[in-house]
Amino acid sequence: MTAFDANWxxxxxxMVLAALALLVFTIDFMTGIHGKKPFIGKLSVLSLLVTxxxxxxxxxxxxxxxxLYLIDSFxxxxxxxxxxxxxxxxxxxxxYLDRNEEIYQGEYYSILLxxxxxxMIMVSSADLITLFIGLEILSISSxxxxxxxxxxxxxxxxxxxxxxxxxxxSAFILYGMSFLYGLTGSTSLLEIGQVMPTLFAxxxxxxxxxxxxxxxxxxxxxxIVPFHMxxxxxxxxxxxxxxxxxxxxxxxxxFAIVLxxxxxxxxxxxxxxxxxxxxxxxxxxxxxxxxALTQKNTKRLMAYSGIAQAGYLLVPVAALPFIGTFSINMIxxxxxxxxxxxxxxxxxxxxxxxxxGTNDLSSFAGLFxxxxxxxxxxxxxxxxxxxLPLTAGFIGKAHIFFGAAAADxxxxxxxxxxxxxxxxFYYFGFIKQMFMTAPKANDEELKVPTSLNAxxxxxxxxxxILGILPNIVLDVFNTFNWFALF
Amino acid sequence: MVPITLFLALAAILFCIGLYGVLTRRHLVxxxxxxxxxxxxxNINLVAFxxxxxxxxxxxxxxSLFIITVAAAEAAVGLAILIALYRNRNSIDVIKHDxxxx
Numbered sequence: 001m002t003a004f005d006a007n008w009x010x011x012x013x014x015m016v017l018a019a020l021a022l023l024v025f026t027i028d029f030m031t032g033i034h035g036k037k038p039f040i041g042k043l044s045v046l047s048l049l050v051t052x053x054x055x056x057x058x059x060x061x062x063x064x065x066x067x068l069y070l071i072d073s074f075x076x077x078x079x080x081x082x083x084x085x086x087x088x089x090x091x092x093x094x095x096y097l098d099r100n101e102e103i104y105q106g107e108y109y110s111i112l113l114x115x116x117x118x119x120m121i122m123v124s125s126a127d128l129i130t131l132f133i134g135l136e137i138l139s140i141s142s143x144x145x146x147x148x149x150x151x152x153x154x155x156x157x158x159x160x161x162x163x164x165x166x167x168x169x170s171a172f173i174l175y176g177m178s179f180l181y182g183l184t185g186s187t188s189l190l191e192i193g194q195v196m197p198t199l200f201a202x203x204x205x206x207x208x209x210x211x212x213x214x215x216x217x218x219x220x221x222x223x224i225v226p227f228h229m230x231x232x233x234x235x236x237x238x239x240x241x242x243x244x245x246x247x248x249x250x251x252x253x254x255f256a257i258v259l260x261x262x263x264x265x266x267x268x269x270x271x272x273x274x275x276x277x278x279x280x281x282x283x284x285x286x287x288x289x290x291x292a293l294t295q296k297n298t299k300r301l302m303a304y305s306g307i308a309q310a311g312y313l314l315v316p317v318a319a320l321p322f323i324g325t326f327s328i329n330m331i332x333x334x335x336x337x338x339x340x341x342x343x344x345x346x347x348x349x350x351x352x353x354x355x356x357g358t359n360d361l362s363s364f365a366g367l368f369x370x371x372x373x374x375x376x377x378x379x380x381x382x383x384x385x386x387x388l389p390l391t392a393g394f395i396g397k398a399h400i401f402f403g404a405a406a407a408d409x410x411x412x413x414x415x416x417x418x419x420x421x422x423x424x425f426y427y428f429g430f431i432k433q434m435f436m437t438a439p440k441a442n443d444e445e446l447k448v449p450t451s452l453n454a455x456x457x458x459x460x461x462x463x464x465i466l467g468i469l470p471n472i473v474l475d476v477f478n479t480f481n482w483f484a485l486f
Numbered sequence: 487m488v489p490i491t492l493f494l495a496l497a498a499i500l501f502c503i504g505l506y507g508v509l510t511r512r513h514l515v516x517x518x519x520x521x522x523x524x525x526x527x528x529n530i531n532l533v534a535f536x537x538x539x540x541x542x543x544x545x546x547x548x549x550s551l552f553i554i555t556v557a558a559a560e561a562a563v564g565l566a567i568l569i570a571l572y573r574n575r576n577s578i579d580v581i582k583h584d585x586x587x588x
Contacts, residue, residue: 128549129545129548129549129552132549132552132553132556133552133556136556136559136560139560140556140559140560140563143560143563143564143567144563144566144567147567147570150570150574151574152574153574153575153585154585154586156567156570156571156574156575157571157575157583157585157586158586159567159570159571160514160564160567160568160571160583161583161586163518163560163563163564163567164508164514164517164518164521164564167518167521167524167525167560167564168505168508168521168524170525170556170560171501171504171521171524171525171527171528174525174528174553175501175524175527175528175531177528177549178497178528178531178532178535178546178549179531181532181535181545181546181549182531182532182534182535182539182540182541182546183539183540183541184541185539185540185541185542185543185545186541186545187545187549232586233586233587236586237585237586
């Protein structure tokens with residue numbers, strides 16, 4: 001089957017989302033440049049829901065467009081996670097943009113929708129060119145989003161750092177891909193995967209270079225140590241909802257392509273890369289958690305916490321060749337848990353730091369007296385991030401632990417447990433501020449806007465339900481045959 | 487006929503020059519130009535493989551066209567951000583932009 005007689009209707013969700021993003025863009029310039037435009041935000045949430053429904057009903061039988069674009073359950077679940085995540089990010093943005101009128105509101109939402117489109121293309125692609133285009137749509141949109149407070153010194157500096165390092169990371173990925181193409185004559189990951197074992201035996205040096213260059217580039221995108229230095233700076237400078245977007249949606253989409261490339265392209269030579277990834281995961285967990293201990297700025301702290309979480313998510317990637325589909329289940333379950341607890345935490349952080357006018361940890365002082373519901377939900381999110389029982393984070397980590405143990409990587413699993421204990425200390429810093437410190441003299445009761453309340457309630461409900469009844473999701477995952485591969 | 491290794495060597499040298507530029511230069515415009523050099527070294531690789539590689543076919547040239555397009559978009563966004571930064575800070579020296587650290 002060639003691209004000419006392929007079933008292009010499988011692309012309906014992406015096309016509809018692109019059309020709706022352009023519609024948002026058009027409505028924006030028809031309603032004037034300045035001023036608040038909450039209706040555009042609501043329209044964007046609606047377009048994401050429409051796309052999610054289309055993904056559920058158009059993509060549930062599977063299929064593929066030539067060897068370029070795969071519609072499998074792996075892509076479908078990742079797309080749903082991304083769409084729900086972006087919808088929650090937009091709900092957080094509604095309040096943030098209400099407080100920051102200098103941001104051009106319509107453009108903000110449409111660029112966010114285009115970034116989502118890029119992430120959706122990424123998770124479905126099975127071809128180097130498609131993968132690269134999806135990645136760049138997401139990255140270039142993110143560069144613009146980070147610099148959206150353009151009269152703000154921190155925001156522009158963060159955006160420029162992100163452009164420079166992101167561009168260099170893209171160049172690394174492409175340089176690795178160029179050897180992959182040159183020695184196989186194909187850009188399709190399916191075809192590359194078939195010839196990989198013989199290819200690796202013939203051109204060991206070049207293929208190792210190619211593998212390492214791609215790993216450096218992808219490692220940058222998912223912010224693992226030692227390619228993480230951009231993350232705290234960019235997260236601190238970016239508008240808070242964009243920080244939430246980067247730490248959740250862009251990271252999850254990055255993990256999706258890492259899985260695609262390493263399962264489809266490099267599974268045949270897994271003994272070459274499993275150890276590298278396991279060591280990177282260990283270093284990421286250790287450094288991410290330890291540097292987080294020294295942070296006093298909430299957004300930088302969440303950045304290092306996100307780096308540590310990327311380390312936990314990397315453990316099942318290293319275990320993948322040994323335990324197969326089980327590892328995909330773990331990554332997807334932890335992705336859902338991570339999405340809910342991180343976005344919930346960012347919803348609270350966005351509200352509290354905007355109200356205090358500073359990102360310092362002390363802005364949380366006495367939150368329990370000012371807004372008890374916020375303080376209690378924030379505690380649940382932090383406890384889940386740290387991995388205590390009765391939360392989704394605990395179940396996710398427990399599965400990752402047993403998976404790593406089953407793959408004979410007990411040392412990695414033990415590092416993970418030790419580092420989770422270390423992470424209690426910095427998450428406890430928040431809890432101490434909220435419950436044990438008196439509020440500042442001029443702080444009044446904090447009013448929670450409806451949109452943020454909705455995000456926090458949904459995130460709280462999912463975190464607790466998945467913590468108590470994880471089988472609701474896991475049973476569904478077990479019925480899926482993720483790729484045709486396993 | 488020129489062997490393919492010469493083209494690959496040229497691309498590798500350009501990639502290293504670009505990376506060196508990104509890591510060491512203080513002028514932000516030159517840093518952005520160095521990224522373009524890195525991306526263009528990839529184009530040389532792809533076009534060389536596409537013309538005289540072991541499995542020569544047209545996909546490599548298509549890939550390099552996509553890279554050129556995306557690099558243009560990236561440069562546009564990068565320069566726009568650079569101008570915003572210059573208006574805020576009146577400097578495009580890398581060393582002076584150190585508000586965000588540790």
